[in-house]
Amino acid sequence: MSDAELVLRSTRVITPEGTRAATVVVSAGKITAVLPHDAGVPSGARLEDLGDDVLLPGLVDTHVHVNDPGRTEWEGFWTATRAAAAGGITTLVDMPLNSLPPTTTVDNLRTKRDVAADKAHIDVGFWGGALPDNIKDLRPLHDAGVFGFKAFLSPSGVDEFPHLEQDGLARCVAEIAGFDGLLIVHAEDPHHLDAAPQRGGPKYADFLASRPRRAEDTAIAGLVALAKRHHARVHVLHLSSSDALPLIAQAKAEGVRITVETCPHYLTLTAEEVPDGASEFKCCPPIREAANQDLLWQALADGTIDCVVTDHSPSTADLKTGDFATAWGGISGLQLSLSAVWTEARKRGHGLEDVVRWMSTRTAALVGLGHKGAVEAGRDADFAVLAPDETFTVDPAALHHRNRVTAYAGRTLYGVVKSTWLRGERIVVDGEFTEPKGRLLTRPH
Numbered sequence: 001m002s003d004a005e006l007v008l009r010s011t012r013v014i015t016p017e018g019t020r021a022a023t024v025v026v027s028a029g030k031i032t033a034v035l036p037h038d039a040g041v042p043s044g045a046r047l048e049d050l051g052d053d054v055l056l057p058g059l060v061d062t063h064v065h066v067n068d069p070g071r072t073e074w075e076g077f078w079t080a081t082r083a084a085a086a087g088g089i090t091t092l093v094d095m096p097l098n099s100l101p102p103t104t105t106v107d108n109l110r111t112k113r114d115v116a117a118d119k120a121h122i123d124v125g126f127w128g129g130a131l132p133d134n135i136k137d138l139r140p141l142h143d144a145g146v147f148g149f150k151a152f153l154s155p156s157g158v159d160e161f162p163h164l165e166q167d168g169l170a171r172c173v174a175e176i177a178g179f180d181g182l183l184i185v186h187a188e189d190p191h192h193l194d195a196a197p198q199r200g201g202p203k204y205a206d207f208l209a210s211r212p213r214r215a216e217d218t219a220i221a222g223l224v225a226l227a228k229r230h231h232a233r234v235h236v237l238h239l240s241s242s243d244a245l246p247l248i249a250q251a252k253a254e255g256v257r258i259t260v261e262t263c264p265h266y267l268t269l270t271a272e273e274v275p276d277g278a279s280e281f282k283c284c285p286p287i288r289e290a291a292n293q294d295l296l297w298q299a300l301a302d303g304t305i306d307c308v309v310t311d312h313s314p315s316t317a318d319l320k321t322g323d324f325a326t327a328w329g330g331i332s333g334l335q336l337s338l339s340a341v342w343t344e345a346r347k348r349g350h351g352l353e354d355v356v357r358w359m360s361t362r363t364a365a366l367v368g369l370g371h372k373g374a375v376e377a378g379r380d381a382d383f384a385v386l387a388p389d390e391t392f393t394v395d396p397a398a399l400h401h402r403n404r405v406t407a408y409a410g411r412t413l414y415g416v417v418k419s420t421w422l423r424g425e426r427i428v429v430d431g432e433f434t435e436p437k438g439r440l441l442t443r444p445h
Contacts, residue, residue, distance in 0.1 A: 003027045004042035006424050008383065010050040011037065014057070014356050015375050024055065026381040029423030033377055050385055053418055056356050057375050058090025058122075058382035059338060060363040062147075063237065063261065063309035065330070066092075066124075069115045070100025075314045075402050077119035080334060081438060083400035085121045085428045087335040088384030088417040091364070091372055091441070092122060096129035096150050097161040098313075104129040104161075105137045106144045113440055120438030121427060122420075123382075125367065130172045130183065132162055138175050145442025147367040148182030148235070153219045154190040157284075157329060163190065170226060177232035182367075184235040187219035188285055200325030202277035207324035211286045213241035220244045224251045227258055235366065236260040238311045240285040242295035249304045259306045259366060262296055264340045265331045267308065269407060279320045279327035280407045283313065297348055300358060307362040308355075310337045317405050332401050336394060338384070339413040346414060352388060368444045381424035390416040 006026040013022040013034070021037035025045070041047045061084065067074040084092055094112070096103035103109050103126055116124055128146035130138060138149060151172060152163035164172060176183050192215035199206040220236055224247065227234040236248070239262045251258050265283060270290040274281040281287055299305040313330025321327045333340065338359065345355050364373025371380050393412045396404040419429040427434050 004032065004045040006381070007041050007045045007047045008050060008055055009037065009047065010055040011052050012054040013375055014054065014353055016361075019351075019353060024375060026424040029381055031375065031377050031379050031381050034375060054352060054386045054388055055375065056352065056384050056386060057360045057373055057379070058384050058420065058422070059088050059359045060091040060369065060372050061089050061309050061312070061334065061337070061359075062093040062363045062367055063095065063311045064092040064334065065095045065098055065313045067098045067314070069111065071098050073316055073402070074098065077116045077124070078121075078436075079400060079402040080312070081119065081121035081124065081436070082433055083335040085420045085433065086400050086417065086431065088338045088386065088420055089334060090122050090382035090384070090420060090422050091125070091369065093125040093127055093147055093367055096127050097156060098158055100160065102129050102161050103127065103146070104131055104134045106140050109141060109144055109146065116440060119436055120440065121433060121436045122422060122438045123441050124438055125441035125443070127184065129161060130164065130176070132164060132168045135171055135175055138172070138181070139179055142179055142181050142443075147443045148184050149176060150184050150186070150237075152186045154186070154188040154193055154215070156186070166222065173226045173230050173232050173234070177230040180233065182233045182235060184237055185219075185223055186237050187223055188215040189218040189222075192218055198325065200323055202322050202324065204271065204274040204276060204278070204281070204324060207282065208271055208286050208288070210325075211284060213243045213288070216241035216285055217244045217247070221247055224256055224258060227251075227256050228254070231257065233257045238263050238266070238285065239296070239305060240266045240288055240292070242292045242299070245295060245299045245304050252304070260304065261307045261309050262300070262305050263309060263311045264333050264337045265407060266296055267293060268340045268344045277322035279322060279324055280405050280409075281331070282320075282324055282327050282329045283311070283331045284329040301350070307366060308341055308358040309363060310334055314401055314403050314405070316403055320405050331407050332403070332405060333408075335399050335401065336406070336408050336413065338386070338417065339392075339415040340408060342388065342415040343413045352386070369441070370444070381421060383421040385418045385420070387416045387418055388414060390414070392416055
């Protein structure tokens with residue numbers, strides 16, 4: 001270890017074997033050893049003693065809408081990656097919409113990468129998009145390094161990213177399975193959405209009725225059938241309906257190659273508490289009732305749900321109108337996701353080890369980033385340093401998102417991120433940032 005450059009020491013380090021007092025040795029941006037707490041510091045290495053603050057692997061958020069280029073007034077790589085870093089996230093994977101152009105061709109991917117290159121404070125990867133008319137572009141995008149392909153089964157909300165009908169979905173599943181790619185799906189059935197009451201206005205109950213659980217359940221059932229037929233890899237995005245959980249559990253038991261995510265807002269916010277007109281709480285699928293939330297937590301605990309990601313989907317404040325029918329649907333959560341989930345998890349008897357598994361280890365595994373997601377030798381030296389018992393009250397003005405509209409305003413959360421490290425370099429400490437040090441990632445071959 002004569003080449004060691006940095007040693008991080010804490011009484012609480014979250015490793016794959018559990019939480020323990022440890023000394024973590026870093027060289028050339030990689031973790032080279034995890035040693036006992038009282039291990040000596042190698043000659044020439046700098047010691048950072050974190051005391052009792054928890055050292056955990058940087059979070060990997062695989063569901064983020066950066067909206068850059070084209071709708072940069074909604075977010076942008078500079079602001080999104082700063083907000084992520086402030087919240088302990090060291091890697092994100094950018095969704096193929098709501099940017100202009102969408103990431104649906106290799107040329108469009110190149111445009112996105114060019115824009116992100118000098119603005120990324122953390123590591124950034126990219127999803128491709130699966131549209132009715134771009135099946136010819138899927139294999140080239142895969143070869144160019146996207147991590148998989150996003151499809152909508154109902155209207156996406158933006159005209160340039162149309163949804164797939166069932167025949168188009170079947171063709172995409174078959175094509176992507178042919179090269180063992182990953183299809184990630186916004187699973188709401190449009191026929192159930194069309195049949196639901198569409199009242200509009202400020203009442204959250206009316207909006208909730210317009211996005212019924214059966215829309216998710218039906219779409220997921222169809223996706224499971226296609227995955228089974230083609231032995232395809234599929235991933236259900238932002239699950240909110242607990243009614244779909246038995247179907248998912250059965251599919252997994254039968255060996256269907258399906259994974260599932262949910263989001264902090266479904267785990268920490270409930271329909272009963274959403275004020276009328278408060279469209280900062282609007283997202284699709286919607287935040288549902290407390291009893292539904294309890295079942296999502298149960299499914300996380302038993303492994304039916306694999307991971308937790310933000311689905312950070314911001315907009316300008318003027319699009320968050322008081323009419324739930326017309327307001328933009330999306331919740332901004334990058335900077336607050338770790339604290340929000342930890343606050344609810346600790347209340348329900350879960351530990352930080354669970355949160356790390358859901359928000360770092362399994363998300364890294366989902367996209368094949370074997371060098372991320374854990375504090376162990378050989379992984380990137382990406383860390384978050386957390387004071388888990390300290391609290392703060394969410395002040396929108398203190399957020400680094402470009403538009404500081406948040407459903408968490410005024411909430412008191414546990415877990416203060418003291419610093420964030422990327423490949424052994426501290427990129428944010430106490431709200432102060434370095435210049436961007438993130439890299440653009442491609443899918444491992």
